[in-house]
Amino acid sequence: MSDWHFEEQSEGVDLRIEKEKILYFGESEFQNIEIFESKTFGKIMVIDGYLMLTEKDEFIYHEMMVHVPMSIIANPENVLVIGGGDGGSVREVVKHDCVKKVDFVEIDGDVIDVSKEYLPSISCSIDDPRVNTLVEDGIKFVAETKEKYDLIIVDSTDPYIGPGEGLFTSEFYKNCNDILNEGGILVNQHESPYYENDAKVAQKMHKTMREVFPICTVYQAFIPTYPSGHWLFGFASKTVKPESDPIKGRMDGIVTKYFNEEVRKASFALPNYVKELLK
Amino acid sequence: MSDWHFEEQSEGVDLRIEKEKILYFGESEFQNIEIFESKTFGKIMVIDGYLMLTEKDEFIYHEMMVHVPMSIIANPENVLVIGGGDGGSVREVVKHDCVKKVDFVEIDGDVIDVSKEYLPSISCSIDDPRVNTLVEDGIKFVAETKEKYDLIIVDSTDPYIGPGEGLFTSEFYKNCNDILNEGGILVNQHESPYYENDAKVAQKMHKTMREVFPICTVYQAFIPTYPSGHWLFGFASKTVKPESDPIKGRMDGIVTKYFNEEVRKASFALPNYVKELLK
Numbered sequence: 001m002s003d004w005h006f007e008e009q010s011e012g013v014d015l016r017i018e019k020e021k022i023l024y025f026g027e028s029e030f031q032n033i034e035i036f037e038s039k040t041f042g043k044i045m046v047i048d049g050y051l052m053l054t055e056k057d058e059f060i061y062h063e064m065m066v067h068v069p070m071s072i073i074a075n076p077e078n079v080l081v082i083g084g085g086d087g088g089s090v091r092e093v094v095k096h097d098c099v100k101k102v103d104f105v106e107i108d109g110d111v112i113d114v115s116k117e118y119l120p121s122i123s124c125s126i127d128d129p130r131v132n133t134l135v136e137d138g139i140k141f142v143a144e145t146k147e148k149y150d151l152i153i154v155d156s157t158d159p160y161i162g163p164g165e166g167l168f169t170s171e172f173y174k175n176c177n178d179i180l181n182e183g184g185i186l187v188n189q190h191e192s193p194y195y196e197n198d199a200k201v202a203q204k205m206h207k208t209m210r211e212v213f214p215i216c217t218v219y220q221a222f223i224p225t226y227p228s229g230h231w232l233f234g235f236a237s238k239t240v241k242p243e244s245d246p247i248k249g250r251m252d253g254i255v256t257k258y259f260n261e262e263v264r265k266a267s268f269a270l271p272n273y274v275k276e277l278l279k
Numbered sequence: 280m281s282d283w284h285f286e287e288q289s290e291g292v293d294l295r296i297e298k299e300k301i302l303y304f305g306e307s308e309f310q311n312i313e314i315f316e317s318k319t320f321g322k323i324m325v326i327d328g329y330l331m332l333t334e335k336d337e338f339i340y341h342e343m344m345v346h347v348p349m350s351i352i353a354n355p356e357n358v359l360v361i362g363g364g365d366g367g368s369v370r371e372v373v374k375h376d377c378v379k380k381v382d383f384v385e386i387d388g389d390v391i392d393v394s395k396e397y398l399p400s401i402s403c404s405i406d407d408p409r410v411n412t413l414v415e416d417g418i419k420f421v422a423e424t425k426e427k428y429d430l431i432i433v434d435s436t437d438p439y440i441g442p443g444e445g446l447f448t449s450e451f452y453k454n455c456n457d458i459l460n461e462g463g464i465l466v467n468q469h470e471s472p473y474y475e476n477d478a479k480v481a482q483k484m485h486k487t488m489r490e491v492f493p494i495c496t497v498y499q500a501f502i503p504t505y506p507s508g509h510w511l512f513g514f515a516s517k518t519v520k521p522e523s524d525p526i527k528g529r530m531d532g533i534v535t536k537y538f539n540e541e542v543r544k545a546s547f548a549l550p551n552y553v554k555e556l557l558k
Contacts, residue, residue, distance in 0.1 A: 010319040012297030020291070040289040040474065057473075060550070194336075194503050195319065222501065222509035222550070224473050229508020230501035258550040266545030271339070271501070271537040 005036065005044070007051060009227040010195040017044065017051075023118055028110035031162035035118045041225065043119060045086060047111075048161045054225050058088050058122055063259040064221040064267065065233060066092035069151055069185040071251065071264055072244040076150040077101070080179070082138035082167065084155030085111030087123035093153070094128045095254045102131045103147065107163050109135040139166040142175040150181050154188035154234075159201060168205055173212040177238070186236045190218050193274045194228035202232055206278045214238050218278065219267040221258070235268075242268045284315065284323070286330060288506040289474040296323065296330075302397055307389035310441035314397045320504065322398060324365060326390075327440045333504050337367050337401055342538040343500040343546065344512060345371035348430055348464040350530065350543055351523040355429040356380070359458070361417035361446065363434030364390030366402035372432070373407045374533045381410045382426065386442055388414040418445040421454040429460050433467035433513075438480060447484055452491040456517070465515040469497050472553045473507035481511055485557045493517050497557065498546035500537070514547075521547045 005017040017038050024035040034046040042055030053061065066089055070076055077100040081089050085106035093102055104126070106112055112133065115123040126133060134141065138154075154176070157164040166172055167188075176186050191202040202218075210216045213236035223231040235242055246261055270278075284296040296317050303314040313325040321334030332340065345368055349355055356379040360368050364385035372381055383405070385391055391412065394402040405412060413420065417433075433455070436443040445451060446467075455465050470481040481497075489495045492515035502510040514521055525540055549557075 012299070012318040013320075014293075014295040016293040016295060018291030039291040041292075194501075220501070222473075222499070222507070224507035224509060228501070228503035230503060257552045260548075260551055262548035263550055266548035269539075269541035269545030271542055272539055273536045 005046060005051065007049070007227075010197065013195075015227075017041065024114055026110065026114070028108050030108045033110055033114050035114060045115070045119065047157060050158065050161050051225055052157065053086060053088065053122070055119070055121065057223060057225055058086075060221055060223050060258045061231070062088035062092045063256050064219070065089055065153060065155060065187055065189075067251065067254070067256065067259045068219060068233070068264050068267060069187050069235070070096055071246040071261070072240055072242075073150050073185055074183050074247065078147065078149050079103070079151045079153070080105065080147070080149040081153045081155060082141070083107075083157070083164070084153065086115040086119060087112070087126040089153050089155045090128070090131055091122065091125040093151075094125045094130060096250070099130060102128075103134060103149075104131050105134045105136060105138045105141045107135070107137050137163075139172055142172065142179060145179060148179055148181050150184045152176050152180055152184070152186040154186065156189050158191065168201075168208070170208050170212065173209055173236075177212050180238065182238050183240060184237065185240050186213070186234070188234040190232035190234040192226065192228045192230050193232060193277050194230050198227060199277055203277050205234065209234055209236055212236070215241055217242055217268065218270070218274075220270070220274075221267060284325060284330065286328070286506075289476065292474075294506075296320070303393055305389065305393070307387050309387045312389055312393050314393060324394070324398065326436060329437065329440050330504055331436065332365060332367065332401070334398070334400065336502060336504055337365075339500055339502050339537045340510070341367035341371045342535050343498070344368055344432060344434060344466055344468075346530065346533070346535065346538045347498060347512070347543050347546060348466050348514070349375055350525040350540070351519055351521075352429050352464055353462050353526065357426065357428050358382070358430045358432070359384065359426070359428040360432045360434060361420070362386075362436070362443070363432065365394040365398060366391070366405040368432050368434045369407070369410055370401065370404040372430075373404045373409060375529070378409060381407075382413060383410050384413045384415060384417045384420045386414070386416050416442075418451055421451065421458060424458055427458055427460050429463045431455050431459055431463070431465040433465065435468050437470065447480075447487070449487050449491065452488055452515075456491050459517065461517050462519060463516065464519050465492070465513070467513040469511035469513040471505065471507045471509050472511060472556050473509050477506060478556055482556050484513065488513055488515055491515070494520055496521055496547065497549070497553075499549070499553075500546060
């Protein structure tokens with residue numbers, strides 16, 4: 001008898017992935033965390049029944065989350081990563097030598113611990129000396145910190161999973177705006193424009209963010225293991241436009257499997273139906 | 280008891296779609312054809328067990344198949360559509376008033392008939408007076424015709440489904456090249472770069488095409504109901520480069536839900552791993 005991960009993507013639409021072996025299952029203070037091995041994707045992390053990442057394609061999400069903004073921030077020294085306890089975003093951030101400090105704020109210490117144990121290729125840079133890991137609530141952190149950041153990455157779950165809901169409110173975005181430097185950028189996980197339920201979340205998020213940030217748009221990547229495979233990232237700034245020229249030499253020596261400068265520019269070209277959704 | 284469409288996308292990865300109502304099931308001379316109603320996607324056409332199109336997102340595939348090349352062909356009067364018996368590609372082609380004649384060559388007349396009966400929003404332009412419908416083998420057609428074309432669209436199934444296999448050979452591409460005008464473009468359904476089996480087909484196709492056409496690349500679109508959602512189209516020409524400026528006025532008055540000029544340009548920006556695959 002085989003065991004399957006089973007995820008409803010929309011009404012009457014399921015993605016099923018066969019579990020070769022369950023490596024970990026545990027209940028943290030906030031959510032259920034599971035790691036299993038699969039034939040096609042390698043190891044998979046599931047939180048509260050939703051696929052978070054797979055070894056096969058996590059590079060797409062993490063490279064696009066990090067290098068798209070990093071390419072155009074003039075002087076990105078101080079970075080804040082909220083969520084992303086697996087360490088994938090942190091791994092991409094510290095590839096940039098210009099980064100001096102990363103405040104890595106994850107509410108669920110168990111996600112970090114499980115990732116360190118079972119997903120070393122993703123969590124490998126959490127112990128980089130520039131990374132300051134804080135196991136605490138990102139919502140509270142942005143309300144209270146006195147720091148300012150050049151890049152803020154909100155690497156959250158969906159609003160209906162675990163403790164992520166507060167990362168989608170106007171108050172949260174306002175606090176982020178307050179701690180974002182003039183030439184800084186905030187990026188976040190922004191759902192999909194395709195299936196109705198995801199699209200409604202993306203639409204609401206964009207509306208809320210647009211009321212806070214002077215420059216606000218979305219960009220996209222092909223992420224096959226997220227529902228529809230058409231995934232959005234939010235892009236927000238006080239002064240930096242997405243069409244800005246890349247900073248010379250910024251990606252020198254950084255090897256990427258998805259990201260390149262043409263892909264970065266192209267990722268902001270939105271299909272008409274997505275533009276309509278976000279209008 | 281509900282009935283589900285069940286498709287293996289890769290080893291241990293299934294997409295399941297609930298069938299609300301089966302509207303048609305029949306065996307043609309070449310393949311099984313099924314039309315069913317679904318909650319999320321509207322009507323769906325399945326051939327030999329593989330999802331061919333859905334009412335919800337066929338516009339993405341058909342707009343990108345047709346308007347990407349149409350935008351940059353100087354004088355597209357004579358068009359050949361091979362396959363695509365549903366009529367979706369034909370519908371987009373005849374939106375262009377400059378097109379004088381469309382040879383629409385589909386081997387399986389049942390696909391056309393079933394589409395006309397059950398998918399009128401897709402098949403609606405098959406009876407346009409400029410469309411010359413020929414129920415015959417596209418492989419034989421390109422070997423024998425004396426016509427020359429400004430645009431050739433190969434809207435095929437996968438090579439392992441129904442009679443599509445011969446549309447992926449060197450001989451077929453050579454015959455297409457022979458009937459393609461100097462300033463013309465050939466586009467085709469080109470599989471996905473993501474799951475191993477699809478990627479191998481895409482790789483082989485590209486290698487074969489590159490040996491025939493002086494200019495040859497791929498472009499991509501987010502098509503959620505095809506495996507991985509990351510779908511490729513082949514682009515081949517004797518003289519027309521994909522980065523060509525769009526012909527002024529070409530899209531005037533044509534309403535699209537996915538395609539726009541920025542999306543066209545962006546669709547040729549390939550992630551590093553896709554470039555690597557096609558090298």
